Amino acid sequence: MRRTRIFDTTLRDGEQAPGNAMRPHQKLDIALAIEALGVDVIEVGFPSSSPSDREAARLIADALTSARVATLNRPLSEDIRLAVESAGAERHHLQIMATGSEIHLRHKRGIQQAEAQDQVVEAIGFAKSLGVKHVTLAIEDASRGSDGLLRPLIMQSILAGADTVTVADTTGCMVPAQYGGLIARIRSWIPPEIVVSTHCHDDLGLSLANALAGIEAGADEVQTTLAGIGERAGNTPLEELIAVLTYNGEAIGATTSAKTEGLYAAFGLLCDAIGLSAPRNKAIFGVNSFATQAGIHQAGILRAPLTYEYVEPARFGRERTILVGRHSGRAILRHVLQEMKLPVDELLVDRLYEEYVAHRTNGECVSMADLRAIITERHATSSKALTR
Structure with a gap:
């Protein structure tokens, strides 16, 4: 070549x-x-x-x-x-x-x-x-x-x-x-x-x-x-x-x-x-170039990133960002619970989904870090209730 x-x-x-x-x-x-x-x-x-x-x-x-x-x-x-x-x-x-x-x-x-x-x-x-x-x-x-x-x-x-x-x-x-x-x-x-x-x-x-x-x-x-x-x-x-x-x-x-x-x-x-700001949809440098909140995409990426990542973020000094919004599904909630080594309680998954995913009509997303904090707080509250 x-x-x-x-x-x-x-x-x-x-x-x-x-x-x-x-x-x-x-x-x-x-x-x-x-x-x-x-x-x-x-x-x-x-x-x-x-x-x-x-x-x-x-x-x-x-x-x-x-x-x-x-x-x-x-x-x-x-x-x-x-x-x-x-x-x-x-x-x-x-x-x-x-x-x-x-x-x-x-x-x-x-x-x-x-x-x-x-x-x-x-x-x-x-x-x-x-x-x-x-x-x-x-x-x-x-x-x-x-x-x-x-x-x-x-x-x-x-x-x-x-x-x-x-x-x-x-x-x-x-x-x-x-x-x-x-x-x-x-x-x-x-x-x-x-x-x-x-x-x-x-x-x-x-x-x-x-x-x-x-x-x-x-x-x-x-x-x-x-x-x-x-x-x-x-x-x-x-x-x-x-x-x-x-x-x-x-x-x-x-x-x-x-x-x-x-x-x-x-x-x-x-x-x-x-004073330049990156647009959301710019290739390589865009805010959303390596970000997703769509449940179908997230489910694939969580199993194997190559399902939706042809361009690898790390090669360009970027990081994969998985956000939770109204287009996300329950798979991301289960993933976070497993990642935190917590039991995958389907009742909790349903509640989290209703409270933090399904009704996000304003386009706002929750980061993985925010979601971990929410689950940590809920887990701590539940643990205290069981010890009383």
Whole structure:
């Protein structure tokens, strides 16, 4: 199986979304946590945008020992110079943003295709002249660009020295078959040693699906963010990509050396930094990802967790949570009694069920700890009554 390279852009694209601003030292802490997962490249920001991004780039470039650092830059010599001053040249993946669609050329930039292409080619040459080892052609809005725009841009950029081509579905407009087709065409145009990278947005909820289609079509790298944060609806979630490649890599012909352990701790650092709260139903990081209150599910899990747990909580630093609510059954009550080494009194089970399960119409749940405390108190009261 091919090993998929992971490029994380939590600290750049993730931070660009409203409410996600991070201070340089917060970025450093998160970068080190992401590096510990085994991620290959960590994008630290847009150095020309602010002194804060330049400071973060310096701090992180100095601190990383295994992952490489990346920055995003416009095709301007000043942007590139600031990026190299901040993050160095040797282990720096310097991304140069290119205009990838006729829509952007006309409505955003107001220039012709040839002019935009010349700017990018010149910028790549300038970066190489400063000693940058790895230059990426980052094609914005590539998913809406014609082959007549994309192919010459890519080929001329590679001749100028780019060794990676990032194909951005900037508006999240594609479905997997379309995005996979685009990656396959680009892969067919360029030499095998040139890395093809995916950058997918989640406007239609397809960022992960599109990235996986890209891998199957020949992409070598996937750009991700922790919890999928990023512009608008966000990006391909790092934790979900790692989970898919860990559990189902064989099915798509790809693998990863990134670790599942440490993901939830990294997510915690991100939440602390930007005030993010996990939704109930988010894969891997969601409040209810490894929780259940449905009696049918609980009965199966209590007998053998694999009945309903395909993804194992411990592998992601999570714990299984079994809650008692109105959808729970008597099996969970019997389980708690047995766990506490108390006799399974069916009359007590029925009473507990009526009092603490059947009538919970407001959606509130009782934790296993609360249920143990209730049973302990009842058992103690019953024991006292028998000794009188």
